[in-house]
Amino acid sequence: MRASLLQIAVNEDETVGARRERVASLVREQAGSDLVVLPELWPTGAFAYDLFEEYAETLDGPTVTAMAAAAAEASVWLHAGSVVERAPDGTLYNTSVVLGPDGGLRSSYRKIHRFGFDKGEAAMMGGGEEIVTVRLPGTGAGTGTDGTVAGLATCYDLRFPEQFRQLTDAGAELLVIPAGWPARRREHWTLLARARAVENQAYVLACCSAGTHGGVEQAGHSRIIDPWGEVIAEAGEDEQILTADLDLSRVAKTRADFPVLRDRVLGLPDPRPGARDA
Numbered sequence: 310m311r312a313s314l315l316q317i318a319v320n321e322d323e324t325v326g327a328r329r330e331r332v333a334s335l336v337r338e339q340a341g342s343d344l345v346v347l348p349e350l351w352p353t354g355a356f357a358y359d360l361f362e363e364y365a366e367t368l369d370g371p372t373v374t375a376m377a378a379a380a381a382e383a384s385v386w387l388h389a390g391s392v393v394e395r396a397p398d399g400t401l402y403n404t405s406v407v408l409g410p411d412g413g414l415r416s417s418y419r420k421i422h423r424f425g426f427d428k429g430e431a432a433m434m435g436g437g438e439e440i441v442t443v444r445l446p447g448t449g450a451g452t453g454t455d456g457t458v459a460g461l462a463t464c465y466d467l468r469f470p471e472q473f474r475q476l477t478d479a480g481a482e483l484l485v486i487p488a489g490w491p492a493r494r495r496e497h498w499t500l501l502a503r504a505r506a507v508e509n510q511a512y513v514l515a516c517c518s519a520g521t522h523g524g525v526e527q528a529g530h531s532r533i534i535d536p537w538g539e540v541i542a543e544a545g546e547d548e549q550i551l552t553a554d555l556d557l558s559r560v561a562k563t564r565a566d567f568p569v570l571r572d573r574v575l576g577l578p579d580p581r582p583g584a585r586d587a
């Protein structure tokens with residue numbers, strides 16, 4: 310599978326509409342890749358809270374429509390990062406969408422762990438309630454059969470390993486993580502993305518924004534990490550396109566050769582009473 314991560318610069322001197330057109334044209338240029346990935350909330354910026362209401366959209370709104378057309382034109386699977394979704398009851402969600410090579414909506418995922426400690430996204434948005442995997446027919450080790458299973462998570466979710474373990478249990482071989490991670494915690498971004506690859510023995514596609522918006526400089530440093538934890542491609546701090554060829558057969562091979570997932574002890578006992586005081 311050839312994967313391309315588009316580390317988009319999200320700056321305030323570009324309008325949402327202009328960025329949408331620019332990103333659509335970048336997606337169209339990725340013909341030849343199997344899977345293209347965009348960052349979290351790239352239309353507005355993950356920290357541009359004042360734009361969330363104005364640019365909230367349904368999943369047939371302007372961003373998803375433009376991305377669907379671009380995916381179909383390039384004939385690629387497109388993880389279109391996330392958008393501010395307005396649900397029928399008016400609730401806003403940070404929702405990732407996956408579009409097929411024909412432009413059809415194949416899956417969506419509402420970010421479960423909202424960032425902001427009761428402010429920002431955590432105050433403005435509802436939290437997702439579903440663990441989401443999506444099968445990408447025509448890609449990976451299963452090419453020609455049933456394709457790769459991707460597990461979806463977004464930005465702050467990266468800090469919650471239990472979500473990724475559930476994705477692995479649901480069959481994920483590839484973990485796709487769009488983000489708008491702040492530069493001031495870049496070390497956490499790179500460390501945790503690698504940890505999720507090692508502990509789940511899965512490929513990780515971690516796609517962050519670049520630029521600065523809402524007063525928050527973005528971390529960049531998008532990464533493609535293999536199931537052994539090796540970083541096979543890494544971006545710098547500016548807008549960049551990162552492309553790598555993934556050998557999805559390495560997921561099953563790594564899990565068979567070094568079978569830590571098999572060695573899990575499920576249902577660990579409760580802590581021994583009083584152990585803390587011993």
Ligand SMILES: O=C(O)CCC(=O)C(=O)O
Binds near residue numbers: 355424468490494
């Ligand atoms: O966990 C972090 O440090 C950053 C998370 C974040 O920026 C987000 O989820 O939007």
